[in-house]
Amino acid sequence: MQVETWIDVGASDELAQQPVQQLVLGRIKIALTYMDGQFSAISGICNHVGGPLGEGKLEGDYVVCPWHYWKFHCRTGEGEPGYEEDRVPAHEVRVENGRVLIRTLPSSDRTRKKHEPHPLARAPHRVAGQIRVLGISTTAMTATYPRYSTSDDLLAHSLKEAAEKLGCETRLLRIQNIKVRECEGYYSKSARACTWPCSITQMDPSDEMDQVYEGVVHWADVIIVATPIRWGSASSLYYKMVERMNCIQNQETIANKHLLRNKVVGFIITGGQDNVQAVAGQMLGFFSEIGCQFPQFPYVAHSRGWSAEDMENNQRYVQDSAWLHEGTAALVRRCTEMAKVMIESTLGKDALIRGGRKGHQLDTSSSQVGRLNPLLSEQTKTE
């Protein structure tokens, strides 16, 4: 049971300098606001996934959470209109002799409005059936006058092999044809602000990255990612996609939750110039960190080298190359064989313990626990 206490949190003229601030009173976090000559206090812990409300902004009468922008009335703690039921506790405040005092016992309870889970939030479960191969094209081109693309050509050939010779189900996803917002750095605010499903996916129904998540997490057994080389790196669309996939890796980091199991990835990398090994290295590193497996010899690549600026000849070279086409067909064969092995056998239940790059206990505590009133520093040590 919480003990009724009033805590002196500081001088009113100093606290009035900021419209909203996060205070830590022992085990209680408070978002203290100052507006129109009046102090108000609500819980500093957001109803969504625990964002620090006192580090947000004041917009009218509402405190806006800095993580995903849920809003709570600065005096009542109620959610914004339509979400009043999503309420954080309010605390009484009084000013005496130039000091601000906050009652630790809240004057209202925390209540939560029921939110339907996002469809992607369902537990990943492989539905029985043929091996499913997802091709992802990350090249960009003029939508109305598409050009010949060496990486797309080889990707199409590998999917044809999978569908016609191996009896797989196949899908092709062109990143350039879907509307994908850039990763806006929720992880940079806090690992817990980077959610699964992705924060943007949950907030913006017009964003179509859910097609990638659905394909990679819930549908595919084999994923073939194709990219051109642009200035020695994979394409900008590839990076746009994988930055948004950070939320998959982050589930390993913060929740020890494995969204991807038994997924096999192969790559097709083509460029008029060079840097194949560095591009492949980045792609292998990223996909291994989200829990994917690779066949032996996991990529097919092509480059004619630094001096070959005659791109027309490069296109013709790839178009006419039986070796490259047979190479990508063999890549998808290796991937599907590997997927079968993984699906039909089972790793021990402890096989993925401390998976990802976090082989040790994470240090997620921060020495900065908010903008603390120095008078409260002793109490905060108990946090």
Ligand code: FES
């Ligand atoms: S909006 Fe507050 S934690 Fe997400």
